[in-house]
Amino acid sequence: MIALLLRDLRLATRAGGGFGLGLVFFLIVVVLVPFGVGPETAILSKIASGILWVAALLAALLSLDRIFALDFEDGALTLIATAPIPLEAVGLAKATAHWLTTGLPLTIAAPVLGVLLQLPANGYSFVALTLLLGTPALSMIGTFGAALTVGIRRGGLLLSLLVLPLYIPTLIFGAEAARRGTAGLDATTPLLMLAGITAGSIALLPFATAAVLRINLR
Amino acid sequence: MIALLLRDLRLATRAGGGFGLGLVFFLIVVVLVPFGVGPETAILSKIASGILWVAALLAALLSLDRIFALDFEDGALTLIATAPIPLEAVGLAKATAHWLTTGLPLTIAAPVLGVLLQLPANGYSFVALTLLLGTPALSMIGTFGAALTVGIRRGGLLLSLLVLPLYIPTLIFGAEAARRGTAGLDATTPLLMLAGITAGSIALLPFATAAVLRINLR
Amino acid sequence: MLKVRDIAVERSGVPVLSGVSFDLAAGHALILRGPNGIGKTTLLRTLAGLQEPTNGTCEFPVDQAAYASHADGIKTALTVRENLSFWADVYGNTVPDVIWDWFDLGDLRDRFAGTLSAGQKRRVGLARLGVISRKVLFLDEPTVSLDGFSVKLFSSFMRDHHLAHGGVAVIATHIDLGLGEAQTLDLTPFAAQDDGPSDSDEAFL
Amino acid sequence: MLKVRDIAVERSGVPVLSGVSFDLAAGHALILRGPNGIGKTTLLRTLAGLQEPTNGTCEFPVDQAAYASHADGIKTALTVRENLSFWADVYGNTVPDVIWDWFDLGDLRDRFAGTLSAGQKRRVGLARLGVISRKVLFLDEPTVSLDGFSVKLFSSFMRDHHLAHGGVAVIATHIDLGLGEAQTLDLTPFAAQDDGPSDSDEAFL
Amino acid sequence: MSLWEYANPKKFMGWTGPVLPWAFGAAGVCLAVGLFWGFFLTPDDYRQGSTVKIIYLHVPSALMAINAWMMMLVASLIWLVRRHHVSALAAKAAAPVGITMTLIALMTGAIWGQPMWGTYWAWDPRLTSFLILFLFYLGYMALWAAIDDPDTAADLTSVLCIVGSVFALLSRYAVNFWNQGLHQGASLSLDKEENVSDVFFFPLLVCIAGFVLLFVALVLLRTRTEIRARRLRALQLREVRT
Ligand code: HEM
Ligand SMILES: Nc1ncnc2c1ncn2[C@@H]1O[C@H](COP(=O)(O)OP(=O)(O)OP(=O)(O)O)[C@@H](O)[C@H]1O
Ligand SMILES: Nc1ncnc2c1ncn2[C@@H]1O[C@H](COP(=O)(O)OP(=O)(O)OP(=O)(O)O)[C@@H](O)[C@H]1O
Ligand SMILES: [Mg+2]
Ligand SMILES: [Mg+2]
Secondary structure, eight states: OHHHHHHHHHHHHSTTSOTTHHHHHHHHHHHHHHHHHOOOHHHHHHHHHHHHHHHHHHHHHHTTTHHHHHHHHTTHHHHHHTSSSOHHHHHHHHHHHHIIIIIHHHHHHHHHHHGGGTOOTTHHHHHHHHHHHHHHHHHHHHHHHHHHTTTSTTTHHHHHHHHHHHHHHHHHHHHHHHHHHHTTOOOHHHHHHHHHHHHHHHHHHHHHHHHHHHHHTO | OHHHHHHHHHHHHSTTSOTTHHHHHHHHHHHHHHHHHOSOHHHHHHHHHHHHHHHHHHHHHHTTTHHHHHHHHTTHHHHHHTSSSOHHHHHHHHHHHHIIIIIHHHHHHHHHHHGGGTOOTTHHHHHHHHHHHHHHHHHHHHHHHHHHTTTSTTTHHHHHHHHHHHHHHHHHHHHHHHHHHHTTOOOHHHHHHHHHHHHHHHHHHHHHHHHHHHHHTO | OEEEEEEEEEETTEEEEEEEEEEEOTTOEEEEEOOTTSSHHHHHHHHTTSSOOSEEEEESOGGGEEEEOSSOOOOTTSBHHHHHHHHHHHTTOOOOTTHHHHTTOGGGTTSBGGGSOHHHHHHHHHHHHHHHOOSEEEEESTTTTOOHHHHHHHHHIIIIIIGGGTOEEEEEOSSOOOOTTOEEEEOGGGBOOTTOOOHHHHTTO | OEEEEEEEEEETTEEEEEEEEEEEOTTOEEEEEOOTTSSHHHHHHHHTTSSOOSEEEEESOGGGEEEEOSSOOOOTTSBHHHHHHHHHHHTTOOOOTTHHHHTTOGGGTTSBGGGSOHHHHHHHHHHHHHHHOOSEEEEESTTTTOOHHHHHHHHHIIIIIIGGGTOEEEEEOSSOOOOTTOEEEEOGGGBOOTTOOOHHHHTTO | OOGGGGGSHHHHHHHHHHHHHHHHHHHHHHHHHHHHHHHHSSOOBTTTBGGGGGHHHHHHHHHHHHHHHHHHHHHHHHHHHHOOHHHHHHHHHHHHHHHHHHHHHHHHHHHHHHHHHSSSOOOOHHHHHHHHHHHHHHHHHHHHHHOSSHHHHHHHHHHHHHHHHHHHHHHHHHHHHHOOOOSOOOOOOSSGGGSOOHHHHHHHHHHHHHHHHHHHHHHHHHHHHHHHHHHHHHHHHHHHHO
């Protein structure tokens, strides 16, 4: 499992590997929104934390199809499936690699990009905290979705369609906690829920992922 | 060229072909934003037209990597390049197919989804008009970007990175026209600029696309 | 070491082969032959455990088995060495130094796999078999794109390093591998009956 | 019909072959041979116009040429017939009915190409050559994955329908195609000198 | 003979054939009676005027939208555990019916919302969770459509349905937490205190019965169609091989 994780990280950092591109996409969405919405500070600062969450979610989403599709296309996934690693561990390793290359960088970048969106001063820590708690769930759910669509060539958009409703609870609690925190309100409940979703996903979804992979490789 | 266009349209409507998925992604971005930003009508209706434009742009963007990558991977692109169709026509055919399967459906769907974002009543026609004028440019620019990144395996995110800055003028004029129209102001100038960008892209970018394809297939 | 009894396989719900049986003692290889589309790939996938047989049984030490498909599963962005060490890690081995000689990869060791020619890539794919050192191998057209010299490299690897150490192998191929002593099984007579619907379609007929 | 003079080719800036010359009269085929990685694919890509030669010239009626690569370019989501008609349209032809017999594709006509076996897919890839009916063919390992019978189908297509009508072909392959009368060119002696830097690197030396 | 026997495709075709017209007939009668009663024989509401009558479409379709998903969940579980083909096909057949119900509920709600709340749409929790349900249906159907092999599709969609149900529940809770709504609370309950007045209540019950019957009839019909399609596929595959 460690071997797989290390390989995926190494591949991600190689040319064309996609490391940092999620981050760049995040940046670009955040940059685009003011162009679309207009530059008024009052509006921007109200929607800042929400837009950051939505952008992070989209960036995570876009890198999902790399999780399995590349290995599927060049036949590596079949070989990995017949190798002595349980498929559950494969799912977990893939999700971890995805989080390390996407979720973590996003979390670190979000407060910085908050400046562009006029995020109020006490929002920074909350945005970072909620993303730190929430992005692992995004990676794990996304890995499940990627496993679901792995047989389908360029299932990228189908993948988005399947995964987005699954992302909604995470988004709601994450964004709500960030918003409440930014506004100086109590954010304990949504934070707890967010942590709960992450823990639950990591505990259960590897099994669903493995089941679905097994079916798809049949 | 017609043969290629028809084939692409047929492929798009086949299982896993991705027709309608751009649309679905558009729908989902529009749905997500309120979850992130919060449900208040006052804020939503202010940002509605801008968010619709950003969402349409992202949906168009996401389907770009299908334009050439599939044909590249299974070798069809090399064969097409050595076939008796000028590569300029290939670029144009691909862009047209992309617009018909993505831009046009988005334009039709945008007013409907405006309801979800509490778009003010007189905004509907402007959002639709600007998208109708602007999406062909998005498809053509995107085709150029797809041609640029065609050699790179899963260049999806790199593609986004390259294309997004190219999209910004279209977005600015499109969203500005839509916003002015919605607010009841005069929108002639941005509309003219938008039409100009579209016309210019269609006139010039097929040549750039062909040049870049030729280099990438080398 | 490998005992296959009356096995039947299907692909996407279409029965492909039925009634295939064979035994393979340690140190022996079986060459699968048959025209395109007869079901060699499907049979190998079934033996490798990627799909269930619709009938019959196969017995072999599962934790000693490995599969190599048409596609090599080589990561183009990794070097040849990195590709092989990954597989070594997964199977809990290390990359033996002799492997570079066995498959004539010495010069290519630090090249990115993406810059190899078709046959060089294939050699890397085969070197994986030497790295994981499993006893039961299922190989699908291992010598595609190889030149005559490389085919010989592969056969001597099979003979001297795999079979000689008590391994077994089931190999689908269209060419002559020069593994003189290997048994050959032509799958043509085992093509499934045309009217035998698959388990899951049966219910609808 | 095809005249190649002293051509030199490189791959990603590394010189691969140099000094290759040959002539091919109408109705003749040339078989390219040589070990893996010698540069057969690179040479064919150059002839097909996908990359520029670094030296030398080749002359042939460009509008009569076609290239078939390692990969088939078959769309898995289209049926066999749709795949072939697409290529017919592109080249301004129609799909001749005889094609189904030539490549034994009659039964597979309406199957989705994604559900074919490796060899069946390859046959579809080769049928494309019959559909586009070009006189100058550059073929890269056309018989990979084909069984003996299909190889024969291919050779008789080449002999009786392509070469017999005045076509020429340059074919890279590792196996014997049974095109008895074809010339053979072994590329081994043309391997480029190691110390010859490429045109564009030269400027920095 | 166990109950499962009825789920054999041939048996299923056998007994559903005769049942189907009755199911449609009963649905038709209930709907005709319920809607006529509701639309023409009940008084206008003192606050909402005649717009209140949308309730006869809105509430039954909303109920069925949720129940259809429940049915799909059960059918998916049965497929995964017992591998009964009819069960998988019934789940597949129910999805388009369910999504239509969802759409009817959303659209009638939207039409109702205009006079009541002055807007077609508000991010009310009830409305929002229906929108999410709609997305789940859409994804489920898209996955079915994207996969050629029917058994693989059945397996994958079943897993999606189960995982999706968990997340749908979570969303329901999340949405409630996120926004306090404008929407009516549950007004149909055994606890009489909360109920709408009887004049509206009884025709509503008849309409609900009509929608339930209509749902059953449509799902049976569509399952039969799916079984025939599968049969056709099986025959074609056999053809291909000969
Ligand atoms: C798009 C908008 C709407 C959606 C998606 C929607 C959804 C629902 C749902 C799911 C139910 C079933 C509740 C249950 O029994 O569990 C329901 C019931 C009901 N809705 Fe709506 N609704 C919408 C708009 C409206 C509007 C605008 C009104 C009028 C003010 C309204 C009034 C009612 C009433 C009176 C019930 C019956 C309450 C009950 O029996 O629980 N709805 N709606
Ligand atoms: N993905 C698929 N879906 C449906 N049918 C398939 C699929 N792949 C192969 N088949 C069919 O199953 C049968 C067996 O195919 P298989 O790939 O096992 O043949 P093979 O013996 O390996 O042939 P080859 O020598 O060409 O590789 C063929 O008739 C083929 O058309
Ligand atoms: N994409 C690439 N980038 C860099 N070098 C490459 C690339 N592809 C091939 N090469 C190198 O160029 C040389 C010639 O490769 P080429 O593919 O032409 O060989 P080939 O004769 O076709 O071999 P094979 O029989 O294995 O297909 C080889 O040394 C190979 O390693
Ligand atoms: Mg095969
Ligand atoms: Mg080659």
